[in-house]
Each structure stands twice: as C-alpha cells, then as structure tokens.
Amino acid sequence: MSLFKNSMLALVAGGLAAGLLAFAEPSFQEADAAVSNPTKLQSVSAFAKIKNKNERAVALFTEAGKVIQSPRCMNCHPATERPTQTDRMRPHIPLVVRGEGGVGAAGGLACATCHHENNFDAANVPGNPKWALAPIEMAWQGKTLGQICTQIKDKERNGGKDMAALVKHMAEDELVGWGWHPGGNRTPAPGTQKQFGELIKAWADAGAACPKG
Amino acid sequence: MAAFTLKINGQARQVDVDPNTPLLWAIRDGAGLTGTKYGCGVAQCGACTVYVDGQTVRSCSMPVSAIGTSEITTIEGLDSKEAKAVQAAWVALDVPQCGYCQSGQVMSATALLSVNPTPTDNDIDLAMNGNICRCATYVRIRAAIHGAAKSLEG
Numbered sequence: 557m558s559l560f561k562n563s564m565l566a567l568v569a570g571g572l573a574a575g576l577l578a579f580a581e582p583s584f585q586e587a588d589a590a591v592s593n594p595t596k597l598q599s600v601s602a603f604a605k606i607k608n609k610n611e612r613a614v615a616l617f618t619e620a621g622k623v624i625q626s627p628r629c630m631n632c633h634p635a636t637e638r639p640t641q642t643d644r645m646r647p648h649i650p651l652v653v654r655g656e657g658g659v660g661a662a663g664g665l666a667c668a669t670c671h672h673e674n675n676f677d678a679a680n681v682p683g684n685p686k687w688a689l690a691p692i693e694m695a696w697q698g699k700t701l702g703q704i705c706t707q708i709k710d711k712e713r714n715g716g717k718d719m720a721a722l723v724k725h726m727a728e729d730e731l732v733g734w735g736w737h738p739g740g741n742r743t744p745a746p747g748t749q750k751q752f753g754e755l756i757k758a759w760a761d762a763g764a765a766c767p768k769g
Numbered sequence: 770m771a772a773f774t775l776k777i778n779g780q781a782r783q784v785d786v787d788p789n790t791p792l793l794w795a796i797r798d799g800a801g802l803t804g805t806k807y808g809c810g811v812a813q814c815g816a817c818t819v820y821v822d823g824q825t826v827r828s829c830s831m832p833v834s835a836i837g838t839s840e841i842t843t844i845e846g847l848d849s850k851e852a853k854a855v856q857a858a859w860v861a862l863d864v865p866q867c868g869y870c871q872s873g874q875v876m877s878a879t880a881l882l883s884v885n886p887t888p889t890d891n892d893i894d895l896a897m898n899g900n901i902c903r904c905a906t907y908v909r910i911r912a913a914i915h916g917a918a919k920s921l922e923g
Contacts, residue, residue: 651898661895662884662885665895665899666824669825669826670812672830672831674835676831679791679810
C-alpha cells in the first residue's frame with residue numbers, strides 16, 4: 557500500500573476516533589453541569605417530628621451528609637495520595653500528591669504553586685488561605701456515609717476533636733466554608749454553612765448516632 | 770487601573786494595571802520582563818512559573834493585587850548555584866527544542882534542587898509534571914536535572 561494511501565486511512569481513522577470521542581466525552585464543563593448535586597438542606601426543625609432520638613440523629617446526619625458527600629468536600633478527602641477535582645471528581649490535573657501537611661510533595665508541586673488566598677476566576681483556580689488536603693486518616697472517598705460518620709467521631713481519625721470542637725469545625729472553619737463559595741463553574745455545597753453547622757450540632761445533641769452501613 | 774510597586778529580582782518596579790490583572794501580565798507588560806511566558810492562562814502548563822517569596826507560583830494564577838510586599842523572582846533574576854548548575858546542564862544536554870516552556874522548566878527544576886539536591890526520577894516527575902513541554906523534551910529535562918544534581922555534589 558502506498559504511503560499516501562496509508563496516510564489517508566490514518567487520517568480517516570483518526571477523524572472517526574475523534575468524532576466518537578466527541579460523542580462519548582462531553583467537555584468537563586458540560587459534564588459538570590450534568591452531575592446531579594442537591595442544592596438545598598432541610599432545617600433542623602424539619603426533623604423535630606422524629607421522636608426516637610437515635611433515629612432523629614441518623615436522619616440529621618444523613619441530611620448533613622449531602623454536604624459531606626458533595627464534591628466540594630470529597631475532592632480534598634481522597635483515599636489515595638492524589639486529590640480529585642471538578643463536580644465529576646476526576647483525578648487532579650496536574651498530578652499532585654498530599655505530601656507532608658497535606659500541601660504537596662516536598663520540593664515538588666505544592667498546592668501554593670497554583671492555589672492562593674482567594675479564588676481567582678480569571679484563571680479558574682480556586683483558593684483559600686488554608687488550602688490543603690485532609691490527612692489520609694480523614695479520607696472519605698470510597699466510604700459509606702455511616703463509615704464517614706463513625707470516622708469523624710473517632711478522635712484518632714478526626715484530628716483529636718471532641719464533639720464540641722467537631723461542631724465548631726463544621727460550623728465555622730473557613731476552609732469548610734469555602735465549599736459554599738467555590739467560585740467558577742464549581743457547584744457549591746448544598747444549603748449554607750450555618751444550616752450545616754446547625755444540623756451537625758443537632759445531630760451531636762441527639763446523641764450522634766450514625767447511619768448503618 | 771491602579772499603581773503597584775512590585776519587588777522583582779531585587780528591584781522596585783512600578784506598574785499601573787487593573788488590580789485583577791494576573792501577575793504574569795504585570796511582569797511581562799508592566800515591568801517589561803518577557804522571559805516569563807504565557808502558555809495556557811489557567812495554571813495547567815507551567816510556562817509562567819516565577820517565585821513569590823521563594824515559592825514556585827504560576828504567575829497566571831494570582832492577581833497582582835495579592836502580591837503586596839512579596840519578593841518576586843523571574844527567570845531573568847535567577848542566579849543561585851542551583852540555577853547555574855541547571856543552566857549548565859541544560860546547555861550540555863541541549864535540552865530545549867522550540868524553547869517556549871524552558872523558562873518555566875528551569876524555574877521548577879531549580880526550585881526542586883534547592884530543596885532536594887539528590888532527586889530520584891519520581892521526585893523529578895512530581896516536581897516537573899506541571900510543566901508541559903509541547904516538544905516532549907521530558908527525557909532530556911530529567912537527564913539534565915540529574916546532571917545538575919551531580920555537578921552540585923562537588
């Protein structure tokens with residue numbers, strides 16, 4: 557077969573492959589828009605009708621779980637050394653790793669190379685003064701909500717926080733709060749940080765029972 | 770527009786730009802230092818890498834208003850012993866092809882050697898994977914970093 561014919565076949569095959577990929581793989585932005593994430597949270601009062609304390613606690617945590625399991629929180633609680641990103645939770649590009657302190661490999665690509673004090677929409681780069689990955693013992697990805705619940709109550713795996721400190725962290729921490737103000741085309745965590753904090757406090761006050769599984 | 774005094778390579782430079790202007794353009798258009806390159810504008814390619822208070826930063830990812838009194842180092846101001854070793858290794862191995870990404874590559878390679886004088890291949894990959902080279906000179910880049918590390922041993 558002539559070189560010309562081979563080249564033309566390669567071009568046709570390449571064009572077909574590109575066409576198929578275009579159908580199979582929408583752009584990140586389109587795909588993100590297609591991901592279904594809840595946008596609202598029920599208030600604590602909506603759970604008052606549940607008289608059994610444990611059942612109420614489980615229902616409250618399940619509601620708060622809409623935040624905990626949103627991409628804004630899960631992306632930086634990876635089960636591997638590499639964070640994920642976007643609403644689709646794809647692996648972070650470029651490759652970065654947790655490193656010591658959750659801020660990237662020593663001498664390697666640090667979070668601070670791209671992420672600064674604030675979101676910078678001109679470059680579509682999110683930012684916060686405390687930008688970092690959660691430690692590996694706080695990994696959430698791949699876990700059920702019940703497993704995450706058990707984990708965040710465990711002082712060995714929650715940074716030594718008692719329940720009061722845990723409630724304060726969820727309700728007031730500024731990096732947690734970034735989840736509701738992510739900028740760019742990132743879907744915010746559902747509800748508000750205030751609502752989320754109230755749900756976590758009500759869950760703690762109800763005995764902090766966890767969903768099964 | 771607003772006036773900013775940036776400390777670049779040890780010199781105070783006045784730039785008059787919109788506060789939301791990426792640092793990259795304040796450096797290139799405001800200060801006239803064009804060694805730092807525009808590649809993607811979204812912190813994905815590394816061509817615009819500079820140091821801000823010694824930390825590698827993609828200068829497209831930060832507004833000029835966030836710099837304050839921080840010290841900026843660009844490729845034009847790089848003169849550490851690690852930088853000289855990297856430059857010599859780059860020349861010895863003829864690393865660049867088109868050369869467009871090379872100032873960013875040299876900034877990142879120098880930063881790596883400043884922290885880790887004997888990097889492994891994995892260390893190099895972790896430090897350099899955010900610096901994209903459209904000519905795919907990655908094999909030479911890695912070899913040159915090893916060469917620079919060796920020359921720094923003594």
